[in-house]
Amino acid sequence: MHLVASKILFLLLWLQICSVYASDSLKMMKLFQPKEKGGVLILPLLYSTPDTRLAYGAVGFYYFRVGDDESKNRLSYVKLLADYTQNKQLDIWASWNVFLEDESWLLRGEARYRNFPDRFYGIGNRSSADKPELYSYDVLNARLTAMRQLGNKIYVGLDYQIANLHNFRVEAAGMLRTQNITGNRGGVNGGAGFIFLVDSRDNVVNASQGTFLDVGFYVYGKALAGDFSYRNLTATFARYYRIGKKDIIAFQTAANFNFGNPPFLMLAAAGNDDILRGYARNRFRDLNFLGTQVEYRRHLFWRIGAVVFAGVGDVFRTPADVGWETLKYSYGGGLRLMLNRKEQLNLRLDYGFGRQNTGLYFSIAEAF
Numbered sequence: 001m002h003l004v005a006s007k008i009l010f011l012l013l014w015l016q017i018c019s020v021y022a023s024d025s026l027k028m029m030k031l032f033q034p035k036e037k038g039g040v041l042i043l044p045l046l047y048s049t050p051d052t053r054l055a056y057g058a059v060g061f062y063y064f065r066v067g068d069d070e071s072k073n074r075l076s077y078v079k080l081l082a083d084y085t086q087n088k089q090l091d092i093w094a095s096w097n098v099f100l101e102d103e104s105w106l107l108r109g110e111a112r113y114r115n116f117p118d119r120f121y122g123i124g125n126r127s128s129a130d131k132p133e134l135y136s137y138d139v140l141n142a143r144l145t146a147m148r149q150l151g152n153k154i155y156v157g158l159d160y161q162i163a164n165l166h167n168f169r170v171e172a173a174g175m176l177r178t179q180n181i182t183g184n185r186g187g188v189n190g191g192a193g194f195i196f197l198v199d200s201r202d203n204v205v206n207a208s209q210g211t212f213l214d215v216g217f218y219v220y221g222k223a224l225a226g227d228f229s230y231r232n233l234t235a236t237f238a239r240y241y242r243i244g245k246k247d248i249i250a251f252q253t254a255a256n257f258n259f260g261n262p263p264f265l266m267l268a269a270a271g272n273d274d275i276l277r278g279y280a281r282n283r284f285r286d287l288n289f290l291g292t293q294v295e296y297r298r299h300l301f302w303r304i305g306a307v308v309f310a311g312v313g314d315v316f317r318t319p320a321d322v323g324w325e326t327l328k329y330s331y332g333g334g335l336r337l338m339l340n341r342k343e344q345l346n347l348r349l350d351y352g353f354g355r356q357n358t359g360l361y362f363s364i365a366e367a368f
Helices: 002-029
Strands: 038-049 053-064 076-085 090-099 105-115 118-120 133-151 154-170 187-199 210-220 230-243 247-260 268-270 284-286 288-301 304-316 328-340 345-354 357-364
Touching (some): 038 328, 053 357, 105 154, 154 210, 268 288, 268 304, 288 328, 304 345
Antiparallel strands (some): 053 076, 076 090, 090 105, 118 133, 133 154, 154 187, 230 247, 268 284, 288 304, 304 328, 345 357
């Protein structure tokens, strides 16, 4: 309990520090954005998650709207993050979500480099935490998505992904090597997919009403510059309800199904900073994942808000693998600092509890 209390105290202190820093940054940016159609936020990073321990770095967030009629164009953004962790993990990550004029096209993507010492617990929802296997790898990946609007908030498009998994260092007598786990020596993971998207959210970084449905089907293999052959189906559904002036209830369900033999780094995972908060991202992995969560958000005063959340889900090879004794639950809460009132852009700090797992998360924009 003392450890939990100290982390919550750290969360409150860090929120205050970022409040002062963000306020000064926003005042400075007004000098460079006289029309207030966009802006830049640069914030220090200091956080802790189950798979990184203490991490520090910086995050930059450039937000803008394309076109002159803001009522026809939702917020676009480009985010750049760089951090280094107590586990000697380096992560440099750029991502973007851009609506072109009149939202006729939506462009999404990312470019990322990671040098990531990590722990391998095995595959399946019953893997043991007693003796994790240490390993490390480098990955350089890119993702490019272009979607065309077909109707009101309905998009279809193509997505290409490629990742170079290299510099693997694994234990000679460990599970990755002795069980000949796919991808234990690295390789290139290349694939392309078709995406169907319905996005009627009023705000893509902090929705208060609307629906989000994102379904993608991907094929990976040699024809797409990859060394691994498999197929992947992902689906995310979210619904947002505003209750009065201060309260929002949000629901989300996410699924990730693999068919074939993907590399272990690309297996479905339970836990992250977006769903099943409280679990290390790579603590549980298998061919498939299915999970759902609900979050209650409330504005408290000034720029401060609070949330509570709860979720449940699990990884599995077949549905018969899932049982009450293995099902992963998550619950917790957090604080929000509104960095920009016009765009409803929040700084997010969450503390999540899971089955024998906890995690503290820091980010810009909501979990979903």
